[in-house]
Amino acid sequence: xxxxxxxxxxxxxxxxxxxxxxxxxxxxxxxxxxxxxxxxxxxxxxxxxxxxxxxxxxxxxxxxxxxxxxxxxxxxxxxxxxxxxxxxxxxxxxxxxxxxxxxxxxxxxxxxxxxxxxxxxxxxxxxxxxxxxxxxxxxxxxxxxxxxxxxxxxxxxxxx
Numbered sequence: 517x518x519x520x521x522x523x524x525x526x527x528x529x530x531x532x533x534x535x536x537x538x539x540x541x542x543x544x545x546x547x548x549x550x551x552x553x554x555x556x557x558x559x560x561x562x563x564x565x566x567x568x569x570x571x572x573x574x575x576x577x578x579x580x581x582x583x584x585x586x587x588x589x590x591x592x593x594x595x596x597x598x599x600x601x602x603x604x605x606x607x608x609x610x611x612x613x614x615x616x617x618x619x620x621x622x623x624x625x626x627x628x629x630x631x632x633x634x635x636x637x638x639x640x641x642x643x644x645x646x647x648x649x650x651x652x653x654x655x656x657x658x659x660x661x662x663x664x665x666x667x668x669x670x671x672x673x674x675x676x
Contacts, residue, residue, distance in 0.1 A: 547654045550665075551606065553673040558600050562612055562619075563589045581615055590619040597646075604676040605648040613639060613650050622648055628671055630664055637668050640675070649676060 539545055548557045563580050567573040577583045597605070607616065616622060622641035630637050641648040651668050652660055 547608075548606075551651075551654070551669050551672050552676065553669070558596065558602060560593055560596055561589070562586075562593070562607075562615060564592070586615070586619065594620070602646060604646050605643075606672060606676060607648065607650045608655075609653045610636065610639060610650050613641075616648065616650070617641070620648070628667075631667060632663065635664070637664060638671055647675060 545557075545559070548559065549555050563573075563577070563583070563586060567576050573580070577585060580586060620643050622643055624639070624641050625647070626638075626640040627636060628638035628640070629635060635652075637652055639650045641650070649672060651672075652664065654660065654665075
């Protein structure tokens with residue numbers, strides 16, 4: 517019987533170990549490189565989870581905002597940020613803003629809207645040390661067009 521998926525660490529790559537994939541071949545890694553314009557990327561999660569979707573996540577952990585595991589995860593992420601000292605933090609998904617705002621003590625800086633439709637694309641914050649940029653989710657689930665992707669990429673490569 518195969519063990520259920522486990523959390524990823526710097527010593528255990530969840531995708532490589534559990535699914536036999538190369539990190540650089542994963543769509544998510546490719547997206548990170550596209551938006552950042554670099555392969556100098558450290559990936560993490562707001563919540564270290566090992567479920568395939570949000571429904572399974574909620575069954576396993578409960579709502580993220582109220583999960584006792586959230587404090588542990590933010591503590592670990594703060595240690596990662598202190599150690600790696602990234603120039604900026606980029607977070608796909610605007611819905612995570614309230615949780616990140618509270619957990620990381622963020623202050624709003626700027627909102628970027630789509631040039632054509634005025635849809636909100638990026639919300640920029642600071643934690644007092646580095647900028648944090650929250651974007652619409654890259655998965656395409658919210659009808660992200662190539663024009664929106666390019667505008668987000670161009671903005672992030674200018675400020676991040």
